[in-house]
Amino acid sequence: MRYRVLGPTRAVRADGTAVPIGGARLRALLAALALRAGRAVPAAALVDEVWGTEPPADASGALQALVGRLRRTLGADRVASVDGGYRLCANPDDVDVFRFDRLVGEGSRALADGDPAKAAALLDDALALWTGEA
Template identity: 75%
Template structure:
């Protein structure tokens, strides 16, 4: 069985046939178990998160009933009792979130190792797993979902870095522009856009964009551009904004959970 939590929670059989998982609480339970695929999740954690901090009077009985429904949906052996809780009988790679994290790590290593083509392949595979907001069926996705969304942004930034290194600045520019509009304070991302503009024969536009960024940072944060942006600006003034020197792919991304962590 395969499980998807990068979007609405879904389950599919090995042949690709979808398994309907009906009911918001049932999908929330499956999401929580999939996050720690192959590991026990304490009953108290499941109750607290499935019922969003407002458990029913008979929380133990309600959870047992919900687990029973999930077993009838997925198969009797899909969820086992373990160590004061329940465990999804699956390998981490059976869950799209953990598969994404593995492919992302492979791609980032390849990019750091100077192989943008290999990086692009792994990062494309990783990003293709996303179908919507992470952990969409949790009642309160909170900080956990935010960390995975930050990881996704890091991977998108890295993929665009690979594109510039491969001489694909023109193709990358529309995505870069849209991402920069959505994340105006992400300086490494903004630096990539400036380099892409220069690489597509628009250095004057890149210099104007740098000026806009400098004013925006001053007005919003009261700060000057950081070292990544300043380095790009210096290169632009010299006429040497090499897209291969695109800078760090994840300099402002916070730590993210490893497979199975929340």
């Protein structure tokens, strides 16, 4: 599974088909987890990122329900419960923003090494990851 946050937040299966992600809060939760792919995210941080300054009265329960919806959408094994929070079971390279950073770094090194053709190809690949406004 690949995750896209450089543009509208999306999840894409290995075969290229998009996973339909529900409303804004579900996309916000996915984005918050994807930006920390493979790392634990405290529940309080997720509540802040999903609801901002107006969390629901039972923020913990609302987050658990939202995580349950995300698991049903992506697959139960894609979001793990960890001590005090949740973790998206993904490698950073599964998330477009991290691939973008890697490709830009490789392109910059290729340019510094005197290989402008390779640099252009890598930087074009990085720019192609953008799919719209963030």
